[in-house]
Amino acid sequence: MPQIRIVKVVFDTIIQDFEIPSFRGAVIETVGRSHVIFHNHLSDDKLHYKYPAIQYKREGNHASILCIKEGVEEIHHFFINNIGQVRIGNKHTALMVKNVSIQTCNFQVSDEFFTYQIKRWLPLHGENYEKYISLDGLVDQIAFLERVMVGNILSMAKGLDWFIEEAVSVKITSIIKSNWTYLKKKKVLSFDLIFKTNVFLPYGIGLGKSSSIGFGTIEKATIKKLAI
Template identity: 25%
Template structure:
């Protein structure tokens, strides 16, 4: 079965240690630092309107390490900006960047013949206000089915963003093992997030995000088999 490919750039700052919840501060810092460069860096256009598409530049803290991930156009953009990353300012604390690593490669993405297992490295946020209320009223089996549908749609949104979606694409087969939900504060509201694992017949690059607010580090995945 054919899978498409996408350019992927990962930048890490290995000598700086941050908390997972600082990922949105990374986004704020770099989005402001390079505000005039591209709306892909902060997902807002010049007139202030929000860019609704899947974010092609994402900011994460993985294993304590500040990480930037770019896909497609975002991958090329991070290569261009790499040498201009010289410091961080997080909550008024100044971090000189004395070491930084960049990896730029082409990754397979899209349906594959076999099943692959993935783990969420950061909280997956599948629910919005409306389907959160629906989720709370359902049986365990209905909740599982709802989350599986949402995860499938999350992956399709990613494929469309990098041009790897086709109308005749084979059906995605997804089995989700979400684990226990975690209550977290999201934009000053209590929402449910999930860690867990899933199995699917799709190739996904390590580090890309699925679900809500992936630009701020949520829903980062890693292959585990």
């Protein structure tokens, strides 16, 4: 059961969801591409497939950065170099810090279940999407999404050097909405839903594909829908 530090930095800059990749680019430009942890690309521009220790998000309407584990140690490179305006899309703005929060989380598998809401989760890509749409019936589709979620949790844990030996359980209780969105100019299906799991997950972290740019963010469950 690892203890992991998490730092959340919220800026006074207002952004939209579609501007998060531009916000990420602005931070990377400020820090410099030599700091791989900010962009997860190796020197030959190949992806470094590891759970992102620095995640770019919106907190309310504000640009924010979530730093996990080694990301906490690396964020000072941004503060050292953040001395002027940055470009986010077509606008230039100064990234002024609105607030900073620090917490230490005990990741664990429990005998009880925790309820979460996840927003803009991307469980379906490539073969996963083809398998999903081929399923006959909502029950089978929900079960498929639950298996993907288990895989996302295990992948997150492995990226944080936490190798879970216990069985991980996930139960999707409500699908709030599903939307088509664009990721790297391709249409992808995202989900907002409520689920239960026996794994403790701190609010704000991301699960699944493109969690580094705000997809699949874990939040407190505040929307109640009829259980599936």
